[in-house]
Amino acid sequence: MKRGLLSTLSLAMTVALLAGMSGADAQTVKSSDIATQNAVADYNAGNMGAARSEFLHAAQKGSRLAEFNYAMMLVNGEGGPVDVDEGKKWLRKAADANMTQAQYVYGKMFDDGDFVARDPAEAHRWFLRAASQGHVLAELALANQFLDGRGTPRxxxxxxxxxxxxxxxxxxxxxxxxxxxxxxxxxxxxxxxxxxxxxxxxxxxxxxxxxxxxxxxxxxxxxxxxxx
Structure with missing residues (x-):
């Protein structure tokens, strides 16, 4: 099982990933989304089990950020056992809800063949959705695909x-x-x-x-x- 891609991405609320997200994603956590805020705080404090439970609770209430972060914890086995299939389900849910970070990560899975069959054309579709909303890493990934003729004509x-x-x-x-x-x-x-x-x-x-x-x-x- 390959874990190199997603283990390096971790959660969307880390400082490193906030720099790569679009402005829309950075505003995903609302003041009323207490469950997600608590989950982020617990994750940053190393309380992985509590964070995982809180992200699930917030995800079930429709928080896109919680959906993405819960997916990452499942795939990486943080705060509990690895559950790739369930993680992919929540990742796709966040991507379908138009969270650009989730769209980029979902595309990267198909581009690299992590946890799914490699499909550069499917990757291209998700990169384009995220890049069109200003996601910088998706813009770079899309540019690389056009340059290489991977998933799209050169x-x-x-x-x-x-x-x-x-x-x-x-x-x-x-x-x-x-x-x-x-x-x-x-x-x-x-x-x-x-x-x-x-x-x-x-x-x-x-x-x-x-x-x-x-x-x-x-x-x-x-x-x-x-x-x-």
Whole structure:
């Protein structure tokens, strides 16, 4: 049984995942959703059994965030035994309720073949739903699919559209790739070394050493091209 994907994703209310969710998902917990808030607090405190029970209670009342988090706990075996089939059921429920994080994770399962038969076309459908609502990681995943021709016909122009969106959303990988598109031009992109350099700089600022080197190289090239 493969657990690499979902065990790294964990719960949607962790700081790391809040950065990857759309604004709509970040607002999923309402002040009246006490059960979900309690579950999040217990999870963060390490009280896994209580968190799992509280997420289930909130999920049964229709909380999309609780549906997703309960699914993750089931799949990862946190707070109780692993139950992949039940976890997939709750994950699909959250995805169908238009929670973009759930849509992305559900798509990733099909893209990677985690717990389901690998189906890049099905993955593409879920990535597109999440990306269309501004989910940055889904935008990146969609761009990769268009670039590779995986789950959809290869389309470099569409790949660039989604890389640029993800780059503007702050994704370091997408910033580097967007820079490379502007550096070489083509596929509907007008070559522009200054714009390329800006994207490389953004990725470099997040710790990408290759982007830092690219930024330095383009800076030197632009300096040489300046009229003397």
């Amino acid at each position: 389309d470099n122009a569409q790949a660039f559209v989604w890389y640029k969106k993800a780059a503007e959303g702050g994704d370091m990988t997408a910033q580097y790739v967007a820079g490379s598109f502007y550096e070489r031009g083509g596929d509907g992109v007008v070559k522009n070394l200054n714009v390329a350099r800006a994207y490389y700089a953004a990725a470099a600022a997040q710790g990408d050493p290759a982007a830092k080197l690219k930024y330095q190289q383009l800076s030197a090239e632009l300096q040489r091209e300046k009229p003397q």
